[in-house]
Amino acid sequence: MNEEFDVQVKQIEELLRHVAFIIKKRGRDILSDFGITNPQFNALLVLDSHPDITMGELCERLYLACSTATDLIDRMEKNGLLERRRDPEDRRVIRLRTMPKAKEVIEQVIQARRRYVKSILTKLDEKDIETLARSLQQLHSLMTEENLPSQ
């Protein structure tokens, strides 16, 4: 019984690692068409859903060292994807906001990713798609629950 569980753990760890690797690789291919990297895209997604976020909050949400995030932000500002603004209430605080170009990039990247997922899902029947969605939803809930203390 316990042994069977260990076999499942081993199998699922390997599958998750491989699937995550392929998703990342696919994502990188799509992003290279837009001249941005994976960490830059993750930053754009965070900035888009949290306008006027501070640098410190961004680092936390991306789980990145602030020196690494600063480099990212520098490159993206130069690229016209975002702007830094001083907080009018406290001029020591820098806030970040996406530029219209970022929305366009995000929209097109997500569309390309959906096309890829669609090309895979069309090979599954309706029941298998529902089961996959449910399993992933369950896994994601448990993973974010697990992650709560650091989010």
Place this chain on the structure above:
Amino acid sequence: MNEEFDVQVKQIEELLRHVAFIIKKRGRDILSDFGITNPQFNALLVLDSHPDITMGELCERLYLACSTATDLIDRMEKNGLLERRRDPEDRRVIRLRTMPKAKEVIEQVIQARRRYVKSILTKLDEKDIETLARSLQQLHSLMTEENLPSQ
């Protein structure tokens, strides 16, 4: 019908992106205890399962530009994780091989990843675990099939 499918595509793309992000983040936390990065660990896994691989083959399998892979390999050689050897049959060819320390790192990293996956799966019942394994297996097969031309 078609609309429902589009909703599922949208949902599954988002779940896969989020799950892959968490897996990567968790993996990075584990690897930082061993002083290596995610791309370095991926290289170790490839080298471990393909002893005496050439530099060109490694780049292909990691989907990395060879200049990026060379930097990775330099750092790992300095770290005592692998060695470069000239092919005795053709001295222009450089072959790569892991050192014993690499096996140890891989083993410990995989164990830590399994502990994480186990901590999640213990919250699911037996039937849900089986369903998750089956769904991931199906997804992985379709993704690697899709990827075949470049592997």
